[in-house]
Amino acid sequence: MASTQHGGRERVPPHPDIDTIGLQQVLEALVDPVRRLIVGELYAASKALSCGTIELPVSKSTATHHFHVLREAGLIRQYYVGTSRMNALRREEFDESFPGLLPALIAAADRA
Amino acid sequence: MASTQHGGRERVPPHPDIDTIGLQQVLEALVDPVRRLIVGELYAASKALSCGTIELPVSKSTATHHFHVLREAGLIRQYYVGTSRMNALRREEFDESFPGLLPALIAAADRA
DNA sequence: GTCAAACTTCGATGGTCATCGCACTTTGAT
């Protein structure tokens, strides 16, 4: 009865324009260590990774929440491949709006 | 009866070594907009400012709390001059431990 | 010594957020 082929909600919610995102939102996203872990993995991989590929110290539902926050903050792009949800860092776009921020954070994380 | 000339607690608590400070602590400090406002003012002033000099949209007791957090995160140095508590950004020290982070944040804030 | 100025400290309060388990959906394979 229900829609089988994306009749209702889109499978992946819309991604925000980076212009509409403020520093506050970005920092709120990146202040969480689990989310920084995700960003770090995506940064290191330099390619899209499925949610399951990234090992996180939290439950699946919590992980979903974190990916959601990162998407809303303009940090990652998400799309489906089969049953897997892929995540890619919006590296260049983000760098245009917040120059130097991501590299500085990655460097600080690596130094530790 | 009580100590008049710093007999008990020090007037200004000790400042942490920047080496002992992690990225997590720094981000927790800078995620608050009021604290970023303080940092921004100190950055722009390029000199120490008393607490009262910086206009903040919060009560005095809350302001005290924010300065406390910034000090603990290694971002500012505090000392007394008379009854005024002065605050100076630990700009160069901080830059050594977290290169590029402060400039990136200031730039992002200015862009808005 | 008295007073005001400039902060600090203390508790209390309220809101926000990370976390979880469980039920549900969608997809691909058998």
Next chain:
DNA sequence: ATCAAAGTGCGATGACCATCGAAGTTTGAC
């Protein structure tokens, strides 16, 4: 058509934190 895999959505819960007012402290001025 079944089944397993991969995530999502939904309360509920607990912790943390920004905020305030009121009382206290320290200093400089008169």
